[in-house]
Structures are given as C-alpha cells and as structure tokens.
Amino acid sequence: MDLVNHLSDRLLFAIPKKGRLYAKTLSLLAGSDLSFHRDNRLDIALVKNLPIALVFLPAADIPRYVGEGNVDLGITGQDQILESEMNEKVEEVLGLGFGDCKLQVQVPENGVITAVEQLVGKRIVTSFGVLTKRFFENWDPNGSTAIKNASGSVEAACALGLADGIVDLVESGETMKAAGLKPIHTLLTTTAVLIASKHPRFADLQKTIISRIRGVIVAKQYCLVTYNIERSILSQATAITPGKRAPSIISLDAPGWVAVQAMVLKKECAKKMDELEIVGAVDILVVGIDNSRA
Ligand SMILES: Nc1ncnc2c1ncn2[C@@H]1O[C@H](COP(=O)(O)OP(=O)(O)OP(=O)(O)O)[C@@H](O)[C@H]1O
C-alpha cells in the first residue's frame, strides 16, 4: 500500500518507537482497540478500524512534532516536553500512569562533591542539555560549568573520567547505584502524558481516542469491590469505599441488608477489604475492570 498517500485524511498519532514508554504505550493502544499492522522496520502504521496513522518516533522528538503541528497527538514524557521547550506549544491532555521517574543531579558516591555548588566550574554530562544549562545558570551566572551532551549511558561518564557529575533520569535507582553514583538534587519529577496539538485537525476523532485511553487508564487503576452489609452500619462502610463518584447501594432480598458496589484504587484494595471486614461487611468480592468510560 502507498502509505504516504493514505496519510492526509488520517489523524497522526506519535508513539515512542523504543525505550521505557514503548511497551506500555502499545498496551494502551490495544486496550483502546486501536489495532494496526506495522511492517518490519516501517515507522508508520495505519490503524485498521479508525482513520488514524501511528507514527513511531523517539520519545525526545515527539513534543516538537506535536508542538509544530506535524502530528496531532503523541505520547511522551513531561521531561521531554520541557527539554524540547514545547510546553507552551502542546496541550497536556492526560497523565498515563507510567514512565514515572526523576531527573537528578548525580555524583560519585565516594567522591568529595556532596552539593550542587561544588559542581560549579566542573564538568557535567547529560542527555538533558537544555534543562541542565538552565538549572546551572542559577548557580553559575558566569557559565563556567561545562555541560556536555550524551544520548545514552550517561551514568558511565563519571567512571570514565569524562564528568564530575551527571544529570539523568532515576526510577528505581538501580542504574545509579550500579554506577557508584548518588543523587544530590532533583531537577524535576516526570510522568508519561498524552499530548495534543493546539490546532486539532480531527477534533471529534481526537475526543474519541482521548476518551478510550482515559477509559483504559481508569480500568487499569481501579477494581470494583462489592459486599453485603446491614443497613444500620452502612455509613461506616461507605466511608471506607466512597467510590469514584459514589457507591451503588442496592436493597437485598433480606430485611435490613443492602449490597454495595464501589470502585476502589487497586493499590488500596487489600487495605479497604481489611477495613470493611472489621466494620462488619460480609461476602466481600473484588472484580477486575476490563475497560471504563466516565
Ligand atoms: N527508568 C525509567 N523509568 C521510568 N520512565 C523512564 C525511565 N527512563 C526513561 N523514562 C521515561 O521514558 C522517556 C523515554 O526515555 P527512554 O530512555 O526510554 O527513551 P529512549 O532514550 O528513546 O530509548 P533508549 O534509552 O532505549 O534508547 C523519558 O523521557 C522518561 O520520560
């Protein structure tokens, strides 16, 4: 198929082509029923059931493509939006609940440097040159700190004798620890987001995609808790499970009893079940949610 001539009437959606955001983004697309076939090595794939084309790009380039209106929607990290100075030019539509990490100044664990001031006039390696330069301007108005860019494996720079400190992303801290580094300052915290061009070309379709993705995220974050309880102690139980909007309360065919249904954050589920049991709820069940709409 001649892909290029099939693009003009399609919403273009930029997807990270590799790295930490790739697998989770594909899972969001699958949950949103955006099915596609991607030919080996091709960075454009047509969605089969909607007029959308997926464009696979490095996460770092996605803010600029969206900000300049070359594509309509994109998924990337907030750090990349700031680094490419596109925060004014893109609309942050939705937090996606993954890609959470911090951008930190790191120095050798056993070295003499323990504070950012001591890095002034020294050598820093980073793949976040713009944010790092801006950060050091506050400490070093004369610009004596040498900031060098590297596109990956930044943690190796100190051990190789190329840097006195680095600025890089940290999630679990394992990479930092393995490289013998420690954090001395956090520049920012970041999460993956869905971003949109400020000049939408396919507003209705865009709304549909956003609504589907939001539904998948909510379904991933929540479960449905149901239980039976005597009406006289209902208020204690609904204080534990107030639901996302409000709990559903249904009369049971047993005098004085009601059944309750409420959405609960998955990470709080076990604790809520313990608390419900203590106040006297019985027949407590937890059901997974496949998909949802607000
Ligand atoms: N360890 C991590 N944990 C969570 N999110 C991360 C982590 N590393 C990076 N990210 C997020 O993912 C975005 C893309 O970074 P990533 O390093 O995965 O992409 P890449 O550099 O294109 O790929 P690769 O490093 O595999 O070449 C980052 O801007 C950040 O928002």
Ligand SMILES: O=P(O)(O)OC[C@H]1O[C@H](OP(=O)(O)OP(=O)(O)O)[C@H](O)[C@@H]1O
């Ligand atoms: O705190 P952690 O959980 O260890 O994660 C942090 C690491 O993840 C990213 O690296 P990535 O895997 O993208 O490799 P890269 O350094 O080659 O970009 C980031 O650049 C850190 O190196």
Ligand SMILES: [Mg+2]
């Ligand atoms: Mg990387």
